Amino acid sequence: MSIFICPVCGKSLEIREHCYVCPDRHSFDIAAKGYVNLLMSNHMNAKLPGDNKLMVNARADFLNKGYYSHLAKAVAEAAGEYFSGGAVLDAGCGEGYYTEMIRDSLCSSRDFSLGAVDISKFACAKAAARFKGDCRCETAAASVFRLPLADNSVSMLVTMFAPFCREEYIRVLKTGGTLIMAIPAEEHLMSLKAAVYEEPYKNMTADYGIEGFDFLGRRKISREITIDCAEDIRSLFTMTPYYYKTSREGHARVNALERLTTDAAFEVLVYKKN
Numbered sequence: 001m002s003i004f005i006c007p008v009c010g011k012s013l014e015i016r017e018h019c020y021v022c023p024d025r026h027s028f029d030i031a032a033k034g035y036v037n038l039l040m041s042n043h044m045n046a047k048l049p050g051d052n053k054l055m056v057n058a059r060a061d062f063l064n065k066g067y068y069s070h071l072a073k074a075v076a077e078a079a080g081e082y083f084s085g086g087a088v089l090d091a092g093c094g095e096g097y098y099t100e101m102i103r104d105s106l107c108s109s110r111d112f113s114l115g116a117v118d119i120s121k122f123a124c125a126k127a128a129a130r131f132k133g134d135c136r137c138e139t140a141a142a143s144v145f146r147l148p149l150a151d152n153s154v155s156m157l158v159t160m161f162a163p164f165c166r167e168e169y170i171r172v173l174k175t176g177g178t179l180i181m182a183i184p185a186e187e188h189l190m191s192l193k194a195a196v197y198e199e200p201y202k203n204m205t206a207d208y209g210i211e212g213f214d215f216l217g218r219r220k221i222s223r224e225i226t227i228d229c230a231e232d233i234r235s236l237f238t239m240t241p242y243y244y245k246t247s248r249e250g251h252a253r254v255n256a257l258e259r260l261t262t263d264a265a266f267e268v269l270v271y272k273k274n
Contacts, residue, residue, distance in 0.1 A: 003087050003115040004140055004148045007038045012150075031121075034128030035139040038148040039119065050120025056095055058238035060126055063097040065232065067225050071266050072098050074221045075182055076105035078268055079156065082178040085111040086155030089172065091144045092162020093118045096127030098182075102158060103137055115149065117142045118162075147172055156180065170212045170273060179213060179271040185222060189240070191262035192233075196242060196250040205267070213271035222265035230258045 002013040006022035013020040013028075020028040020036050028036050051059075062068075079088070079102045088106065090099040093116035106112045116127050116139045124141045131137035142148050145165045149172045156178045157169055169179060186202040193200035208215050227233050237243055237254045246254075 003089075003113050003138055003153075004036070004038060004142075005150050007040050007142070007146070007148045010150075031125070031128075033125035034132055035121075035124035035141060037121065037141045039141045039143060040146075050118060051094070051123055052120075053122045055239055055243075056120060056122040056126055058235040060095040060097070062232060062235040062239060063095070067227070067232075067236070068097075068264060070223050070264070071182060071221050071268075072101040074219055074266075074268050075158065075160070075180060076101040078180050078219070078270055079158065080105040082180070082270065083109065083112070083156055085109060086113075086174070087153060088112060088114045088156045088158070089147070089149065089154045090114070090116045091147065091157055091159045091165075091169070093127050093139070094120075094123050094160070094162075096123075096130040096139070098158070098160050099127060099137075100130045103131070103134070112136060114138070115140065115154075117144065117147065119143050144168060166210060166212065173273045175273055177273045179210075179273065181269045181271070183267050183269065185220060185265035185267050187222075187263050188265045189236075189262050191260060192237065192240075192254075193242070195253055195257055195260065196237075196246055208269060210271060212273060214274050216270040216272055218270070219268040220265070221268060222263055224261060225264045226259070226261045228259045230255075233257050233260050236260075 002015055004013050006013055006026050008026045009024050011022045013022050018030050030036050093099045099116045103114055114137045118124050121141050124139050128139040147168050151171055152174045154172045157173055158180045160182045184203045
């Protein structure tokens, strides 16, 4: 039985050879890349929603070189610490870099299944490739605002810089389930911003309180990284929201950089559904 449910009728899905099928015979093919598309066309706000191939490839190239490995390790450790069995969901999994680390941290547990969801088909293809051959891990194209999971079906939910949908997270998490969220810290990428903007600004950190959840604590994860490859600097820039909010002059300044030293600073927040 799949961790996912049918997006049409809400009934359970069963994996049969190359497709997912529900009792009402709604069928969803597994793409050649290994993921299933559970994003209904009437729930799409664009022909190809989510991150495009350029952003996904840039993020994969950058993350695979270990620049943010300190964050991946911290999130995986938090997942291992709070996990007590059941289903885990990565809501907005991107290309699956962090999801894979979470999976590896749970491998000693016999009782776990892992679902990875992203609205971008390009991201899902990358993520599914990481879990090829592991029947405990499933990847689906879907929106975090309409998660294809049953009520109270998930023991742990992880969200890494993805859009936040409190109502859906409360719906799919079991009472007492764990929510792990990563956000940029105030000083994250300040040197990159200084190279791009005339007046660089710190990130805003919101109130940690979330209705329906008890706040268990935060972990500040920070280290200075040096990027001495122009291509990697451009990949970092492309995977950030700044890429689409920066003038041509700002893009030119980034393209001229051959070396960058900056803080890669994050906060890992842990909550329990009350």
